[in-house]
Amino acid sequence: DDAVIEWKPIPGLAGFEIIVENEDVGAEMTVPLSGGATTLHVPREFLDPDTEYKVEVLAIGENGNKTIAEREFVTGS
Numbered sequence: 225d226d227a228v229i230e231w232k233p234i235p236g237l238a239g240f241e242i243i244v245e246n247e248d249v250g251a252e253m254t255v256p257l258s259g260g261a262t263t264l265h266v267p268r269e270f271l272d273p274d275t276e277y278k279v280e281v282l283a284i285g286e287n288g289n290k291t292i293a294e295r296e297f298v299t300g301s
Contacts, residue, residue, distance in 0.1 A: 227266040227297065229279055234259075241282040246275060259284075273301045 229242060237259035244253045244266055253270055271277070275298065282292045 226268050227271060227277075227299070229264045229266065229281070231262055231281055231293075233262050234283055236286060237283055238286045238288075239284045241284065243278075243280040243282070244270070245278045245280075246272065247278060248275065259286075271299050273299055275299050 229244070239259050240257040240261055242255045242257060242264045244255075245251070249272075251270070253266065255264055257264065276296055277299070278294060278296050280292055280294050282290055284290050
């Protein structure tokens with residue numbers, strides 16, 4: 225079903241940009257979110273079974289500074 229990406233709240237952010245990638249087929253989903261967001265639901269239509277995905281969470285500060293965190297996950301069958 226849908227994948228849910230979660231992170232802890234970070235005070236003082238202007239926003240987030242979440243990037244979900246399937247590097248095997250070149251599929252990418254980029255979602256801008258408000259600074260108060262803490263979750264993103266990845267639609268099932270974007271996900272393939274038994275596939276590795278890379279997630280990048282780009283935190284954007286009010287001063288324009290950007291920090292990125294990256295993780296991987298694998299979907300079930």
